[in-house]
Amino acid sequence: MPAFHAAIIRWYRRNARDLPWRRRSDPYSVLVSETMLQQTQVARVIPKFEKFLAAFPTIASLACAPLADVLRMWSGLGYNSRAKRLHETARTVLRDFNGQVPHAIDDLRTLPGVGRYTAGAVASFAYGADEAAVDVNVGRVLSRALLGKDRITGSAIWELAARVVPRGRASMWNHALMDVGALFCRPNPDCAGCPARRNCVFSTSGKPERKTGARRGRALSAKAPFLGSRRYYRGRVVRALTCAPRLSLLALGEQVKEDFAATDVAWLRDLLAELERDGLVALDANRAHVRLPTDARQS
DNA sequence: AAGTCGTGGTC
DNA sequence: TGACCAAGACT
Numbered sequence: 001m002p003a004f005h006a007a008i009i010r011w012y013r014r015n016a017r018d019l020p021w022r023r024r025s026d027p028y029s030v031l032v033s034e035t036m037l038q039q040t041q042v043a044r045v046i047p048k049f050e051k052f053l054a055a056f057p058t059i060a061s062l063a064c065a066p067l068a069d070v071l072r073m074w075s076g077l078g079y080n081s082r083a084k085r086l087h088e089t090a091r092t093v094l095r096d097f098n099g100q101v102p103h104a105i106d107d108l109r110t111l112p113g114v115g116r117y118t119a120g121a122v123a124s125f126a127y128g129a130d131e132a133a134v135d136v137n138v139g140r141v142l143s144r145a146l147l148g149k150d151r152i153t154g155s156a157i158w159e160l161a162a163r164v165v166p167r168g169r170a171s172m173w174n175h176a177l178m179d180v181g182a183l184f185c186r187p188n189p190d191c192a193g194c195p196a197r198r199n200c201v202f203s204t205s206g207k208p209e210r211k212t213g214a215r216r217g218r219a220l221s222a223k224a225p226f227l228g229s230r231r232y233y234r235g236r237v238v239r240a241l242t243c244a245p246r247l248s249l250l251a252l253g254e255q256v257k258e259d260f261a262a263t264d265v266a267w268l269r270d271l272l273a274e275l276e277r278d279g280l281v282a283l284d285a286n287r288a289h290v291r292l293p294t295d296a297r298q299s
Numbered sequence: 300a301a302g303t304c305g306t307g308g309t310c
Numbered sequence: 311t312g313a314c315c316a317a318g319a320c321t
Contacts, residue, residue: 033317034317034318035318036317037316037317037318038316038317038318038319039304039305039315039316039317039318039319040305040306040316040317040318041306041307041308041315041316041317042316042317043308043316044306044307044308044316045317076305076306076307077305077306078304078305078306078307079304079305079306079318079319080304080305081304081305081319081320082304082305082318082319085319085320112319112320113318113319113320114319115318115319115320116318116319117317117318117319118317118318118319121317133317135317135318136316136317136318137317138317178317181317182317187315
């Protein structure tokens with residue numbers, strides 16, 4: 001396992017957030033929590049989750065309940081169409097899947113309200129499948145840590161995420177990435193506290209594309225430990241604070257600096273070569289810049 | 300593929 | 311204070 005994974009897993013074993021839905025791993029509970037969490041803050045879901053399960057303890061009870069009752073339990077969460085879809089999904093599971101939430105991603109995605117993310121979440125959290133689940137947090141963490149970009153979207157981030165899921169540990173891994181994204185690798189990141197800072201392209205050689213505006217808080221350089229120091233790539237001084245969309249100069253350069261875990265360098269280089277071979281990224285002549293497919297945007 | 304869907308918190 | 315935002319899905 002690359003040091004990048006090890007650092008995150010190690011941190012997670014000791015510091016995982018104790019969230020109600022992490023105390024349950026049955027497919028129905030996962031389906032409920034992940035649906036509630038779509039575009040909804042964790043703090044808002046926490047009080048609703050247990051009450052909802054108390055009211056509808058099984059998928060059958062949800063399927064049989066009147067929609068009005070479901071919507072009542074949903075009130076305060078917003079996006080009420082999610083409740084309708086969840087209700088419909090419960091009915092579909094009873095009718096078409098013999099009451100068992102399907103394992104297969106393709107089956108999961110036929111359920112109303114279950115998109116790519118939720119399907120991956122159910123497959124990994126409930127069934128332990130080696131599936132990625134890319135939400136905004138996971139996308140941000142992987143984009144920054146592995147590509148040095150602030151946020152990659154589109155198919156590229158899914159391809160990347162799928163390739164770095166550790167076999168047999170997808171559930172823990174996906175949870176861990178979410179915690180890192182929520183606690184440290186936020187839009188305004190706290191790199192100094194991040195368990196992956198020494199394995200991260202972003203914290204060692206990058207800088208977020210900062211939205212201008214007073215409310216965005218202090219610059220990353222005020223918090224990040226390694227920014228501001230000079231780095232070298234092919235004998236050339238690299239300014240650590242440049243925000244050019246590029247790969248890790250540290251990871252690709254021959255001169256690996258002490259603040260980037262050495263064992264990650266080979267792994268990351270191999271990963272990037274793989275991505276390049278498969279056309280998911282394109283490296284320039286200096287192997288210092290990366291282009292992405294047209295549907296992989298950077299925000 | 301850009302718009303829409305809800306709510307409550309933040310500053 | 312109003313604009314922005316948060317474990318996305320759907321059309």
